[in-house]
Amino acid sequence: MRFALGEAYKAPRAVRPNPRVGCALETTSGELVVGHHKKCGEAHAERLVLDICHERGLETRGARVAVTLEPCSHHGRTAPCADALIKAGVAELIVAVEDPFPSVQGQGLAKLRAAGIRTTVGVLSSKAEAVNREWLFSQRKRRSFLTLKMATSWDGGWQSASGTSQWITSEEARVKAQQLRRRVDAIVTSRLTVSADNPRFTARNPDGSDSRDQPQVFVLSQSSEPLVLTGLALASHPRGAELARFASPELFLQETHARGLHDVLLEAGPGMAQAFLEAGCVDEIWSFVETQFLGGGATLRFGAPFNGGSLPGLRFALRDLEALGPTSLLAVLGPKEG
Ligand code: AOF
Numbered sequence: 555m556r557f558a559l560g561e562a563y564k565a566p567r568a569v570r571p572n573p574r575v576g577c578a579l580e581t582t583s584g585e586l587v588v589g590h591h592k593k594c595g596e597a598h599a600e601r602l603v604l605d606i607c608h609e610r611g612l613e614t615r616g617a618r619v620a621v622t623l624e625p626c627s628h629h630g631r632t633a634p635c636a637d638a639l640i641k642a643g644v645a646e647l648i649v650a651v652e653d654p655f656p657s658v659q660g661q662g663l664a665k666l667r668a669a670g671i672r673t674t675v676g677v678l679s680s681k682a683e684a685v686n687r688e689w690l691f692s693q694r695k696r697r698s699f700l701t702l703k704m705a706t707s708w709d710g711g712w713q714s715a716s717g718t719s720q721w722i723t724s725e726e727a728r729v730k731a732q733q734l735r736r737r738v739d740a741i742v743t744s745r746l747t748v749s750a751d752n753p754r755f756t757a758r759n760p761d762g763s764d765s766r767d768q769p770q771v772f773v774l775s776q777s778s779e780p781l782v783l784t785g786l787a788l789a790s791h792p793r794g795a796e797l798a799r800f801a802s803p804e805l806f807l808q809e810t811h812a813r814g815l816h817d818v819l820l821e822a823g824p825g826m827a828q829a830f831l832e833a834g835c836v837d838e839i840w841s842f843v844e845t846q847f848l849g850g851g852a853t854l855r856f857g858a859p860f861n862g863g864s865l866p867g868l869r870f871a872l873r874d875l876e877a878l879g880p881t882s883l884l885a886v887l888g889p890k891e892g
């Protein structure tokens with residue numbers, strides 16, 4: 555499983571919207587063959603490893619196989635891996651995490667067991683969960699994983715969407731924030747943020763160049779008035795920006811999930827952040843704090859609860875804390891367990 559996990563980490567972004575999966579096979583004579591899923595639509599990890607064995611003339615009968623995700627049982631873009639493993643005559647299968655994808659969900663394992671293959675599930679599962687954290691979350695909850703990014707002054711004022719922002723986040727904080735943009739599949743924002751802050755919403759590399767993969771941008775709005783981007787930086791976003799009618803955070807994230815955008819970043823002002831928090835739709839918070847003071851006049855805070863929602867019931871815990879140069883702090887928060 556350690557070899558399989560090492561492979562899963564190598565899986566490139568091109569596998570999206572699929573998960574990152576690695577596989578390791580040990581033949582009865584002790585040869586080890588490893589591989590990972592490389593691109594959506596192409597061979598799954600198990601298929602790839604079996605193909606390598608075939609090419610090298612290695613005997614797969616009686617082999618032990620470890621996979622970081624339950625082998626699939628469905629005919630998707632490719633044929634079922636469970637069938638391929640059965641046909642190859644493997645003797646034992648070790649799986650880290652069960653596949654929550656609706657067309658699989660335990661059926662791959664059931665097929666393999668019915669064929670008399672010894673199966674073990676849950677080996678190094680927390681590591682395998684981490685490799686596909688947002689994908690697994692999205693499959694299980696039927697809505698995308700949402701990360702809220704916020705940037706505030708030391709006295710708690712918001713940096714964005716006010717139009718009165720008199721301070722600038724440090725270079726170190728901006729470089730760090732790009733790491734998040736490079737990670738996600740989509741960025742969601744508001745009309746107010748677009749007009750007040752004129753953000754580019756591109757994912758950039760540390761040298762400032764545009765990253766090869768760009769997030770999809772959604773501008774949430776309660777009105778269906780067309781989005782006018784003339785003269786704004788967003789007009790030249792490589793993937794364009796799409797207007798999304800805002801019914802509720804939950805419905806929006808169900809929609810992005812359905813479109814295969816499993817990892818979504820919210821970059822807007824306190825109003826939109828509050829709506830997502832109250833709906834219980836914030837799964838991680840990246841909170842940048844600058845060692846500057848805005849003072850009362852410029853300070854934006856959360857308002858009264860929306861739609862009877864409540865903030866005091868929400869509890870987050872610190873997951874990570876990082877000093878970024880002499881003037882910025884990044885706190886990463888996740889839901890508090892228990
Ligand atoms: C595996 N091994 O390496 C991967 C699996 O339509 P497809 O063929 O692209 O299949 C997509 C689904 O297959 C995906 O949502 C997930 O449930 C599973 N991915 N399964 O046995 C793999 N990548």
Ligand code: ZN
Binds near residue numbers: 625636
């Ligand atoms: Zn498969």
